[in-house]
Structure formats: C-alpha cells, structure tokens
Amino acid sequence: MGKFDFLTNLASIPGFPLFLDYDGTLVPIQKDPLRCFADKPLIGLLHRLMEHHEVYIVTGRSMDEIDRMLGEKLDAVTWHGNIARVHGRIQYLNSRVESTIETIDSILLNRERFEESYPGLKVYSKNPGVLFHLWDLSAEMGQKLHRELLQISQETGTVLYSGKGIYEIIPPDSSKGNAIRLLREGREALIAGDDATDEESFRVNSDTFTVKVGQGETAARHRVSDYMEMRRLLEFILSSRN
Numbered sequence: 001m002g003k004f005d006f007l008t009n010l011a012s013i014p015g016f017p018l019f020l021d022y023d024g025t026l027v028p029i030q031k032d033p034l035r036c037f038a039d040k041p042l043i044g045l046l047h048r049l050m051e052h053h054e055v056y057i058v059t060g061r062s063m064d065e066i067d068r069m070l071g072e073k074l075d076a077v078t079w080h081g082n083i084a085r086v087h088g089r090i091q092y093l094n095s096r097v098e099s100t101i102e103t104i105d106s107i108l109l110n111r112e113r114f115e116e117s118y119p120g121l122k123v124y125s126k127n128p129g130v131l132f133h134l135w136d137l138s139a140e141m142g143q144k145l146h147r148e149l150l151q152i153s154q155e156t157g158t159v160l161y162s163g164k165g166i167y168e169i170i171p172p173d174s175s176k177g178n179a180i181r182l183l184r185e186g187r188e189a190l191i192a193g194d195d196a197t198d199e200e201s202f203r204v205n206s207d208t209f210t211v212k213v214g215q216g217e218t219a220a221r222h223r224v225s226d227y228m229e230m231r232r233l234l235e236f237i238l239s240s241r242n
C-alpha cells in the first residue's frame, strides 16, 4: 500500500477543487507571520496543480497579506471565510462584510488611543480587518481590553475573535467551512489544514476528503505529518494524473 492510496478515488475525478490552508500546511510556521514567504518549489507546485484544478488558498490572513506572502494573486478564501477571490474576481461571501469594515475603520481611527490606554498592545490594520496583538500586555490589561472589545462587538453586531495572542473584530457568522462548502458546489474536494480553525472546515465538509497536517485530535478523515508530507501528497495527485 502506498502512503497516499486513500486519494486514489479522488485523484481519478477530473478537476476536483483543492482548499489548502497556508501557514503550517504549505509552509512552516514562523515566529514572524509577516515573513512566511512562499518558496519557489511551492509556487511551482501550485501552478502545476492549477493546470488541472481549482486551487484556493484558505487563510485567516487578509487578501493583501496572502498576496504578499505568495508574491502573486492566487484564488483564495481569506479573512475567516468572508472574502474570496474566485477565478481572479473578489467576492464577499458574507453580507455583513461591509458593515463590519465600517466598524473596523472607526476603531482604526482610535488606534493611538487604544495603544496609549493599553501599554504593550499593538494595533494593526489588516485591510480589511483590525488585529489587536497582545505583545507585552499584562494579563490584567488583557482582560480589560477583552471587556472593551466585547462591548464594541456587541454594540456593532460584529464578533470578537480570540486567536493565539491576538484579538480581531470579524463579521458575524464567519465560517471557513461554509465558504468552502459554497465554493465546492457539491463536488468532491481536497481540504487540508493544520490548526484548530481548520477543524470547522473539516466538520462542515465531512462528506469529502479532509486532511489534517500534524499532530492533535481532528475531525479530518486523513492525516499527514507536516507541510513537507503535504507537498508530497500534492505531488502524488499530479503524478496520478499523468
């Protein structure tokens, strides 16, 4: 039995779409998230896949940021499943994107006030989006910030998202899983990801081929050990086409 034999049935379906998380799935996780640039072999691999398949990069990053990491504009599902580029065209997948961006813009006008009131906090514009990076914030200040942001999100009908050392304001009903489901249009697909936020994508799309990258409990049907093995899996899909 070959390592990727579980993909034989999928690989025989012409043109099935791929939904690939970026950080930790296609490239190694790095300390500085703004330096996770795609290497040439990866870009080459994605282009060879794109000759036969729809390929979407699925990421919590904004479109601007993932474009910068890749060095080009590939089709993608970004900002927690809210904004996609499909065949080169930007689509809002959530009707609340615009009103959420308005809220975020008004927060960004108060960026300095936030950084002054919460020593150690850094506030970044994600375009769209705002990232509260907790850097050197004390636990006590962190709780105070959490209360303030929760209040803002409740008053504006947005959602406060807590990640590893960060807070974000995002649209209500954000769902990478639903975004993927919409773009699949009922087709079999390959969905791969490495962290907790990818689990929702696996659960919402449990009827197709899901791959967890790395250790840990998962709702995915299959697993590879790391991003290098994930790339070998993608090579396998290409080789079974020839």
Ligand SMILES: [Mg+2]
Binding pocket: 021, 022, 023, 024, 025, 193, 194, 195
């Ligand atoms: Mg990831």
